[in-house]
Every structure is written in C-alpha cells, then in structure tokens.
Amino acid sequence: MSRYRGLRAGATAFTLAALLLGSTACGGTTRENSGNDSGGGAQASGAANPDAKLKEGLKIAFLPKQVNNPYFTTSDNGGKEAVTEIKGEFKEVGPSEASASSQVSYINTLSQQGMDVIVTSANDPNAICGALNQAKTAGAKIVTFDSDTKPECRQIFVNQVTAEGIAENQVKLISQQIGGEGEVAILSATANATNQNAWIALMKEELKKPEYSKIKLVTVAYGNDEDQKSFQETQGLLQSYPNLKGIISPTTVGVAAAARYLSGSQYKGKVKLTGLGTPNQMREYVKDGTVDAFALWNPADLGYLAAYAGAALASGQITGAEGDKFTAGKLGEFTVGKDGIVVLGPPTVFDKSNIDQFKF
Amino acid sequence: MAHDSLYAAPPSGADTEREAGRLAGLRGALGTWDGAIVAVLVVAVLLASLSVQNFATGRNVQFLLLDLVPLALLALPMTLIVITGEIDLSVASVVGLSSTLMGQMWLSSGLSLELICVLVVLIGGVLGAVNGLFVTGFGLPSLAVTIGTLALYRGLSFVVLGDQAVADFPAGWTAAAVQTIPGTSIPAAVVPVLLLALVFGVVLHATPVGRALYAMGNNDEAATFAGVSVARTKFWLFVVSGVVGGLVGIFWTLRYASARGDNATGLELTVVTAVLLGGVSIFGGRGGLLGVVAGVLLLGVLRNALQLADVDANALTIVTGTLLIVSVVLPNAVADVRARLHRRRRRAQLGAS
Numbered sequence: 001m002s003r004y005r006g007l008r009a010g011a012t013a014f015t016l017a018a019l020l021l022g023s024t025a026c027g028g029t030t031r032e033n034s035g036n037d038s039g040g041g042a043q044a045s046g047a048a049n050p051d052a053k054l055k056e057g058l059k060i061a062f063l064p065k066q067v068n069n070p071y072f073t074t075s076d077n078g079g080k081e082a083v084t085e086i087k088g089e090f091k092e093v094g095p096s097e098a099s100a101s102s103q104v105s106y107i108n109t110l111s112q113q114g115m116d117v118i119v120t121s122a123n124d125p126n127a128i129c130g131a132l133n134q135a136k137t138a139g140a141k142i143v144t145f146d147s148d149t150k151p152e153c154r155q156i157f158v159n160q161v162t163a164e165g166i167a168e169n170q171v172k173l174i175s176q177q178i179g180g181e182g183e184v185a186i187l188s189a190t191a192n193a194t195n196q197n198a199w200i201a202l203m204k205e206e207l208k209k210p211e212y213s214k215i216k217l218v219t220v221a222y223g224n225d226e227d228q229k230s231f232q233e234t235q236g237l238l239q240s241y242p243n244l245k246g247i248i249s250p251t252t253v254g255v256a257a258a259a260r261y262l263s264g265s266q267y268k269g270k271v272k273l274t275g276l277g278t279p280n281q282m283r284e285y286v287k288d289g290t291v292d293a294f295a296l297w298n299p300a301d302l303g304y305l306a307a308y309a310g311a312a313l314a315s316g317q318i319t320g321a322e323g324d325k326f327t328a329g330k331l332g333e334f335t336v337g338k339d340g341i342v343v344l345g346p347p348t349v350f351d352k353s354n355i356d357q358f359k360f
Numbered sequence: 361m362a363h364d365s366l367y368a369a370p371p372s373g374a375d376t377e378r379e380a381g382r383l384a385g386l387r388g389a390l391g392t393w394d395g396a397i398v399a400v401l402v403v404a405v406l407l408a409s410l411s412v413q414n415f416a417t418g419r420n421v422q423f424l425l426l427d428l429v430p431l432a433l434l435a436l437p438m439t440l441i442v443i444t445g446e447i448d449l450s451v452a453s454v455v456g457l458s459s460t461l462m463g464q465m466w467l468s469s470g471l472s473l474e475l476i477c478v479l480v481v482l483i484g485g486v487l488g489a490v491n492g493l494f495v496t497g498f499g500l501p502s503l504a505v506t507i508g509t510l511a512l513y514r515g516l517s518f519v520v521l522g523d524q525a526v527a528d529f530p531a532g533w534t535a536a537a538v539q540t541i542p543g544t545s546i547p548a549a550v551v552p553v554l555l556l557a558l559v560f561g562v563v564l565h566a567t568p569v570g571r572a573l574y575a576m577g578n579n580d581e582a583a584t585f586a587g588v589s590v591a592r593t594k595f596w597l598f599v600v601s602g603v604v605g606g607l608v609g610i611f612w613t614l615r616y617a618s619a620r621g622d623n624a625t626g627l628e629l630t631v632v633t634a635v636l637l638g639g640v641s642i643f644g645g646r647g648g649l650l651g652v653v654a655g656v657l658l659l660g661v662l663r664n665a666l667q668l669a670d671v672d673a674n675a676l677t678i679v680t681g682t683l684l685i686v687s688v689v690l691p692n693a694v695a696d697v698r699a700r701l702h703r704r705r706r707r708a709q710l711g712a713s
Contacts, residue, residue, distance in 0.1 A: 028472035029530055067673050096673040099625050100525070101616045108423040109667045112414040126527035127616035130538060138419075 048319045050326075055315045058088035060307055061110050063120040065147065066098035070280065070360040071299055072121065075146065078303030079119060085329055086311050091115075100124035104131045111135035117310030119303075121146040129153040141313035145306035146299075151339045155313050155320035158306040158342050160297035163195070165346045166250065167202030169295050170274065171212060173349065174246045177272035177292050181214035182245030185237050187258055187275075189225040189251040199250050218244070223254045230257035238267055249275035255294060259285035279350050279358040286355050295347040299360060302344055305331055309342055393639035393691050394651040401658045408665035415665055418545030426538060426547045426615070428660040430455065430608045430624065432653070433553055434631045435638075436560040437601035439652045442635055443564070444576040444594055445644025446495065446502035448601045451608075452627035453513035454487050456620075458609025460517040463526030463619025473533060481606040487513060488602020492595035502598075510628065518621040526619040537614035549611065556604075561649040569593070577644025633680055634659050637687040646691070659683070 062079045064072035076092045083090035093110070095102035100123045108131055110118050118140050122128055125148060132142050132153045142154040151157070174184055186203070188196045200220060207217055218241050223230025230253060238244060249255040255275030259282060262268050269289050277294045285291045308328035309318075318324035324336040334342050350358065409416040434451045441448050458480045465476045487509070494505040539548045564570040575583040576590050584590050613619045638655030640647025659680070666676055 028474060029533065030470060030472045031466055031528070032470070091670065093667070093670065094673060096677055097626065099622050100618055100620050101612070101623065104616065105423065105427050105664070105667065108420075108427075109664070112417065112420050112423070112668060114414075124525055124616070124618050124620060126525065127618040127620070129617065130534070130615075 048321065048324050049316050050318075050324075052316045054086050054311050054317070055116075056087045058083075058086065058116045058311055058314050059091070059114065060088050060117040060119065060310055060314075061091045061093060061113075061115045062303065062307075063103060063106050063110065063118060064092070064094045065103075065121045065123050067092070067094040067096055069098070071278070074358075074360040075121075075299035075303035075306075078298075078300030078305075079307040080303075081300075082304045082307035082311075082329060086308075088116075088311065090307075098123050100127045103128050107131035107135055111138040111140055114138070115140050116314045117141045117143060117307075119143045119145060119306045119310050122149045123147075125149050141310055143306050143310040143313065145302055154340070156306075156309045156318075156336065156340050156342055158302060158309055158344065160299075160302050160344050161347050162343050163198045163202055165343070166199050166276070166295075167206050169347045169349070170199070170248050170250055170276075171203055171206040171215075173274040173293055173295060174248050174272065175212055175215060177274060178215070178245040180211070183216050183218045183241055183243050184246040184248060185218050185241060185244060186220045187230060187233055187237070187247055187249040187251075187254045188220055188222050189254060191222050193225075196250065203248070223249075223251070223257065225251060225253045227253060227257045230254040231261050234258040234261040235265075238265070238271065244271055246272040246274070249273065249277075251275065252277050252281060252296075256281040256285075259290050263288055263290040276347070277350075278360055279355050280360060282350065283355055286350070286352055293349050293351040295349045297344055298348040298358070301331060301348070304328065305334065305342065305344055309334070393694070394648055394654075397637065397639055397651050397654045397658065401654045401661065404658060404661050404665070408661060412665045412668050415668055420664065420668070422540055422545040422547055424660055424664045425550055427664070428656060429547070429549045429553055429615075430612055430627065431630055431634060431659070432656045433556065433604050433608050433611075434601075434627070435634045435652050435656050436556055436649070437597065437604050438631050438635050439638070439640055439647065439649055440560065440564060440573055441502075441594075441597050441601060442632075442640045442642065443573050443644055443647055444597065445580070446594060446597075447506060447632070447642075448488075448491060448502065448598060449506040449628050449632070450487070450491060450509040450513055451601060451605050451631055452624040453510045453517070454484055454602055454605030455609045455612055455624040455627065456622065457487065457513045457517040457520070458484050458606045459613045459619045459623040460520040460526075460621050462610060462613050464520050466529065466619070467526050473530065477610050480610055481603055484602045484604070484606020484609065485599050486602065488599040488605065489595070491602070492598030495598065496591035496595045514621070514625070517623075521619065521621055523621070527617055529614060529617055534614050534617040537611060549615075557649065557653055564649055573597075574645055577641075577646070629684075630659065630680065633684040633687070637683055639687075639691060641691060642688055643692075655687075 060083050062076045064076055066072060080090045093106050095106065103120065103123055104127065107118065107120070107128055111134055118135055122144055129150055132149065136142055143156045143158060144154045145158040146160060148157040178184065186200055188200060204217065206212065207215055219237070221233040221237055223233045234247065234257065237247065247258055249258050255273065255277040258273050262271060262273055263285055273291050274294050276296050278296060282291060282294055305328045308326065312318045312326035313320060318326050318336060320336060320340040322336055322338050325333060327333050336342055414420055438448060438451065461483060462476055462480045465471060465479065466473065469476070491502070491506055491509055494500050495502045537549065540546060541548050564573065572583065572588040572593060575586060575588055576593070580590055612623050634656045635652055636642055637658060638647065638652030640652060662679060663676060666679065
C-alpha cells in the first residue's frame with residue numbers, strides 16, 4: 001500500500017491548492033470586463049507657492065535601479081551634491097540586482113523611515129506602484145528619474161532628454177564632423193525598437209532643414225543591439241557605400257561596435273562616427289582619433305536635477321502640475337511639462353576635451 | 361507499516377545499543393537546532409524591536425510578512441524534498457514561467473482570470489513533473505536536473521513575454537494580494553500560507569509518508585527494501601513543488617501587478633538558505649518544519665531590520681551567504697562532536713568494566 005502514499009500526498013496538496021484558488025475566485029473575471037484604471041496624469045494636489053523657500057533638513061533618498069552600477073553611482077552622486085547644497089540629508093539605498101520587484105522592499109523601508117523625498121529609477125513601471133503610493137500616503141514626495149513609472153504613481157518624472165533633442169543633437173554632430181556634406185548612414189538597434197524608430201523619423205525631419213541640404217541619408221542598418229552584428233553591419237555599410245562620410249549610431253552597443261571596427265580599419269578617421277554612447281566605452285576611440293565627438297545625457301546632472309525637483313515638491317514650491325517652475329541650483333530654472341515631466345535638456349557632448357571628467 | 365521497521369528492527373548485541381545511542385544523539389541535535397533557531401528568532405525580533413527604529417510597527421510587520429509569502433510557500437515543498445536527500449533549484453524559474461504564462465494568457469487568450477489561475481497551477485505541476493520524471497525515471501541527480509530546468513524554465517519565460525511586462529490585471533485582484541486581515545496589519549495571504557504549512561507539517565511529522573521521507577533521506581535502498589516506493593514518492597514531491605511554484609507565480613504577479621520574465625530571479629537560493637537555516641540537513645534525513653518556518657521568519661526579520669538600519673545591499677548578500685554556510689556546517693559539526701563524545705564515553709565504559 002505504501003506505493004500509493006506518495007501519490008496520495010501529491011493528490012492532497014494538489015486538491016488543497018485547487019481549493020485555495022477556488023476560494024479566491026468569485027465570478028468570471030475576463031480581460032474584457034475588468035475595468036482598468038489606466039491613463040490619468042500625475043495628480044497634483046494643493047496649490048503651488050513659487051515663492052516658498054527650500055526647506056532645510058529634508059530627508060532625500062535615492063533608490064537606483066541597482067547599486068554598484070557606475071551609471072547610477074554617477075547620477076546619485078549628482079543627487080548628493082544637490083542635497084548637500086540645500087542642507088538636506090542624503091541617502092542612497094538599493095538592490096544589488098536590477099530585478100523588477102526587488103525595489104519594493106526598499107521603498108517600504110524608506111516610507112517607514114519617514115523620508116521626505118524618494119527619488120527612484122523604476123525597474124518596472126508597474127511593480128513598484130503600490131509601494132510608491134503607500135509611501136506617498138505616508139507623506140513622501142516621489143520623483144522618478146531615468147526610467148519612469150506610471151504617471152499616477154509619482155509627482156515628477158525627470159526625463160533625461162526628449163526625442164527631438166536627440167535627433168537635433170545627432171544630426172548636428174555628424175554635420176559638423178563631415179563638414180556639412182556627404183553620404184551618411186544610421187546604425188540602429190532592432191528594427192522594431194520604439195525609441196530608435198522615433199529618433200530616426202525625427203532625424204529624417206531634421207535633415208530636411210536647409211543647412212543640412214547637402215547631407216544624404218543613404219540607409220538605416222540594424223545591429224540588433226548585439227555587438228557582433230553591429231560590428232558586421234558597420235563593415236557591410238562601408239563596403240556597400242564607398243562614398244560614405246559618416247555613421248550615426250544612436251545606441252550604446254552599436255556605436256561602440258562601430259568604433260571598434262573603424263579603429264582597426266583603413267577608414268579610421270576618414271569615415272566619421274557619432275552616436276549615443278557612454279564615456280567608458282568610447283574613451284579609447286576618442287583618444288585614438290576614431291571618434292571626434294558623441295553624446296549622452298550627463299547622469300550627474302540628471303540626479304542633481306531630480307534632487308532639486310524633489311526638494312521643490314517637499315517645500316511646496318511646486319506640486320507637479322504643468323507650468324510649475326523651480327530653480328535647480330547651477331542648472332537654472334526648469335518648468336514642469338505635461339504629465340509632470342521635467343526635461344533635463346539637450347544631451348551632453350563628449351569629446352577629447354572633457355571625456356576624462358566622466359566615469360560611467 | 362513495512363518501513364516502520366527501519367527504525368524498529370533491532371540489530372543484534374552491543375550494536376543495538378550503540379545504534380540507538382547514536383540515533384538518540386542525532387535526534388537530540390535535531391531537537392536543539394529546532395529549539396535554537398526559534399530562540400535565535402525570538403532574540404532577533406527582540407533586538408530589532410528595541411534597537412531598530414520603526415521595526416516594531418504595524419506597517420512594517422505588514423511589509424515584512426508580505427515579502428515573506430513567496431519564500432515561505434516555496435520552502436514548504438523544498439523542506440520535504442531536501443529531507444529525502446534531493447533538491448529542487450528550479451523553483452524560482454517555475455515562478456517566473458508561471459508568471460509570464462499568466463500574463464500572456466491574460467493578454468491574449470480571453471479566458472477568465474480564475475480559469476487562467478487554475479491552468480497556471482496545473483502547468484506548475486507539469487513543470488514539476490518534468491523534474492520528477494528526469495530524477496526518478498532516468499535516475500539522474502536532482503541537483504543536475506534542476507540546475508538544467510532552472511535555466512530552461514527561465515529561458516522559456518523570456519520566450520513567452522520577451523522583455524515586455526503585462527500589468528493590466530484587474531485592480532480588485534491586485535489589491536486582494538496585498539490586503540490585510542481587517543482590523544490588523546497582518547496580510548491576508550499569511551492565512552493560506554499557515555494552512556499549507558500545517559498540512560505539510562502534519563504530512564511530514566505525523567504520517568507514514570513523512571516517516572518514509574526521512575527513511576529515504578537516510579538510505580534510499582533501505583527505504584526501498586522497507587517497502588517505500590521511493591521513485592513514486594519523489595516524483596510527486598517534485599510535482600507538489602511545481603504546483604506551489606505556480607501558486608507563488610500567481611501571487612507574485614498580482615502582488616507586484618506585473619508579469620515579467622525576470623520575476624523571482626535568484627529566489628531559489630534564498631529558499632534553500634531558509635530550509636538549511638531551519639535545520640534541514642543538505643544530506644537528507646534530518647530536519648523539521650517548525651525549524652524551517654522559524655528559518656524563513658529569521659531571514660525576513662534580519663533582512664528587514666538590516667534594511668531599516670541602512671545596512672547596504674552588499675552587506676545583506678554577505679549576511680545571507682554567511683548564514684547559508686553556518687547552517688550547513690553547524691548542525692553537522694554538532695552531530696559529529698556528539699558522536700565522538702559518545703564513542704569516547706562508550707570506550708571509557710568498556711575499559712572500566
């Protein structure tokens with residue numbers, strides 16, 4: 001009889017599981033009939049007082065996607081600088097792995113500790129919403145930076161850059177480098193990457209401006225954000241278009257792979273390359289003359305601005321409503337846009353003269 | 361009860377006494393570990409309440425318990441599996457795959473969420489059965505099999521949803537996952553966890569099935585001779601582990617309102633840590649459910665208190681790792697020392713007579 005015992009144990013647990021489920025179920029909930037409370041912008045409650053002074057002693061916590069990540073170390077240090085300027089208490093906490101739900105327990109802890117401001121970059125736009133709303137109820141102001149949550153879960157999102165800002169910047173950089181005329185190509189990530197495609201469409205618009213009339217975009221290649229594929233696509237571009245003067249690669253994987261190919265080829269210094277990359281990846285190619293200049297937002301400024309936005313919220317200067325204005329120390333005045341979004345500004349350009357100041 | 365004879369069957373002569381003494385020693389060690397871990401838990405809670413600001417508040421208890429639900433659930437079948445001398449490292453990947461399948465079905469199947477949940481639990485069982493089949497059917501070591509399915513199931517969960525997340529679950533369901541028992545700050549999800557813990561505890565400690573699990577952990581072959589259907593029992597343990605993984609996948613998805621491929625990544629190590637910390641021997645045959653429940657709570661309390669005390673994430677990882685090593689080394693060291701002391705005493709007695 002013992003041979004059935006294991007079976008029975010399994011069956012028992014199984015039945016129990018099914019019962020548990022049954023007890024939670026009531027009526028058929030399907031996707032169609034479930035009311036989803038999506039949409040809705042950032043709620044702004046109360047009135048903003050633009051003349052309010054920044055409070056001293058504000059407790060401002062930074063919760064990055066992941067600690068031990070050079071990008072976030074840089075941005076959080078920018079936040080620390082701002083918090084020191086306004087005589088607040090700065091704190092950085094976070095998970096060691098960038099998983100979707102690991103941030104939740106940190107948010108809970110911060111709301112328990114009575115933070116005035118939580119500045120976070122969300123690993124998932126939804127997973128941390130519940131915890132953020134609880135923290136809001138407990139009195140904290142929520143600022144997201146770098147990576148947003150649903151708008152109703154925070155007061156302000158500090159966006160690093162707009163799509164227009166990137167398109168303008170990239171076209172300007174390549175135009176400067178090739179002397180305003182010649183054939184250029186774009187090396188993108190995947191063919192269905194939403195942000196890449198938005199940027200490419202805007203770059204095409206930008207190229208219609210009279211000052212770029214002598215520049216011809218010959219093709220868009222896709223490196224799928226894989227190092228090797230991007231490397232091979234760069235090689236292919238140079239063989240297919242012998243008159244190619246420049247490449248724009250608005251993806252960190254693509255631009256680094258393209259730079260590596262160019263630096264080892266006869267085209268080094270002759271075919272110009274720009275794009276969006278990190279200084280650490282691109283440093284050697286800038287120094288060896290393969291790349292003149294490329295761009296990315298400055299993460300330190302991003303953190304700095306986010307801290308000031310949080311302080312302005314906690315001091316009652318702004319509520320996160322569209323049109324609210326506040327001053328962010330050395331960066332100057334910012335205006336809150338639609339859905340509580342504040343844009344840092346055009347990307348930072350990195351070249352020989354400044355690249356060594358950036359470590360990320 | 362054929363396999364009861366494993367414990368009762370008397371070898372002959374002096375061996376009998378030594379054997380009985382050794383078993384008593386082992387049981388003693390086990391008893392003290394269970395007691396010790398509960399004591400450590402009580403001390404940790406007291407210390408944290410006294411020294412960590414905001415620890416002993418209703419809201420914090422709510423957060424703490426809510427975070428522990430997945431860990432506690434997964435630790436239950438894991439306890440039984442480890443006691444038989446096997447391991448299931450795929451549990452967190454089962455959670456991830458269940459979560460993405462739930463998301464994908466909700467997104468595109470048009471089925472009701474109730475039905476989806478039942479399907480997810482069934483699929484969890486199938487994933488567990490795959491593990492069970494490889495372990496018992498082909499006689500492969502569970503460590504190797506479940507390392508394989510750890511990667512396989514995680515990979516599949518990224519195939520299902522890619523890097524996308526499904527989040528538009530009905531608000532009533534996501535709220536239910538984090539709801540507290542009215543009038544208290546105890547999450548309602550704790551109730552089914554306790555009920556399941558009770559069921560697993562009874563099965564393990566008060567039924568012939570439970571005794572068979574210990575027998576298997578001590579000696580597979582002897583258990584087989586004693587009439588235990590080792591393969592069948594182990595197979596069903598893996599199925600149960602998968603079913604619980606499916607349940608946790610549903611809870612996880614609703615609690616975080618997000619079905620994603622990377623849900624619960626790395627959780628299997630925390631589960632194993634909790635089980636070993638609870639006094640279950642990694643070599644099988646020893647341990648109990650009370651200790652494991654205390655181990656789960658201890659891990660949660662430590663994590664929560666250290667976070668509140670602003671200890672950084674790296675130190676937390678180090679603490680977890682250290683606990684894992686301590687909980688593997690210490691019980692074995694204790695048992696070893698006891699056995700040695702016992703032998704010395706026996707020798708002294710023999711010399712005296």
